[in-house]
Every structure is written in structure tokens, then in C-alpha cells.
Amino acid sequence: RTIPEDLVQALLREAYSEYRRRGEDLRVLRDIVVLELLFSTGIRVSELCKLSPQTVQLNEHKLRLLISGKGRKERIIQIETPEILHILRIYCCRCGEQIHEANALLLNNRKMPLSQQSVRRIIRRYLLRLHVAQPVTPHMFRHTFATSLLEAGMDIRYIQALLGHSSISTTQIYTHVAAERQTALLAELHPRGKMNFSL
Numbered sequence: 001r002t003i004p005e006d007l008v009q010a011l012l013r014e015a016y017s018e019y020r021r022r023g024e025d026l027r028v029l030r031d032i033v034v035l036e037l038l039f040s041t042g043i044r045v046s047e048l049c050k051l052s053p054q055t056v057q058l059n060e061h062k063l064r065l066l067i068s069g070k071g072r073k074e075r076i077i078q079i080e081t082p083e084i085l086h087i088l089r090i091y092c093c094r095c096g097e098q099i100h101e102a103n104a105l106l107l108n109n110r111k112m113p114l115s116q117q118s119v120r121r122i123i124r125r126y127l128l129r130l131h132v133a134q135p136v137t138p139h140m141f142r143h144t145f146a147t148s149l150l151e152a153g154m155d156i157r158y159i160q161a162l163l164g165h166s167s168i169s170t171t172q173i174y175t176h177v178a179a180e181r182q183t184a185l186l187a188e189l190h191p192r193g194k195m196n197f198s199l
Helices: 005-021 026-041 045-049 082-102 116-129 138-151 156-163 173-189
Strands: 056-058 063-068 074-079
Touching (some): 026 045, 026 082, 026 116
């Protein structure tokens, strides 16, 4: 299952608003980083929680993540979205010392590495704030990431590399979702749907 784009947008908007309301609270800043990385990279929640100073390289123009995936398979994801780079710079600047002490990018309230369960709680917290009953899991962000790229026309082999799938057949599950979207778009946008001929 994927997350509707307007819900992802609402989750991010709520987290950013909460950060301003709470006087730039570090916990909320971390929540924003969690949501942004899940949405913009499609990484597994286990991979997200394993990010460390050694696997995250942030410079002026690029964020480079070295991901250690299933079966010790490594891949690199690079992000150049200015807003994401900006929020990560703020986070790393404000939490740099604790990040190095814990040897983890994402920290809980006790300055220890964030757990997968904590990531699920973060998502649930913002869903509750939005009064959304629909369950959203970290893995749904991964499905949303892959499906969005496929629908935008990205080659499936690039998506395979970004997701860290060893086999293209694993990635091809997303072609089914994209085909459903194509069917809906064809029905909605093709001129034949606006013509009135029938027997």
C-alpha cells in the first residue's frame, strides 16, 4: 500500500508547524529528519536506524548516504533537494556532539540510537495530530517512494538500485501499482471518455 501524496504533505507540514510552535524543539527536529528521509530515500526503517556519522556525508550541495541493506548489500543514495539539505544541516549542527557520542544519526530522548519502534511511534504521533485513523507504516513510505518514481517515468532499474533489490523481479511489484494508476489516468484524461456514443 502507498500513502496518498496529500497525506505525506500533511504529515510533513504538521511536523514543520510543530517545530515552529514548540520553539525549535530538538525532538521535533529529529522527527522532521525521520519523515523527510523515509519519504525522499525509500530506505527501510532498519537502514534508517543504522545511519551513523560514518554513513552520512553532508556537504553544501549534496547529502550522500551509504546504506547497509539486507544481506550486507551496500548502496549509495544521494539527495540534492535544498530543503532537505537545509533541515539536515540544522539538525547535525544542533545535535552533532550527541550524534558522534552515540555513533548514530537519529537519537531518542535519552540520546541513544533511535529504534525501529520509535520511528513507528513518531509516524503515529503525527497521524493522531491530523486525526487520521488510516495506519501508516515506515514500509509504506518505501512503497510510496518507488511507486511515485515509477509513475514519474523513472527506469525500473534505477528504482531497483535505489531500493537495494538484488533482483529486478522484486522491484517489478511496483509496475502493477503503476499500471493501475495509468489505467485511472487513461480513463480520466483520454478524450474518448468525454464523447457520448453508445448503442
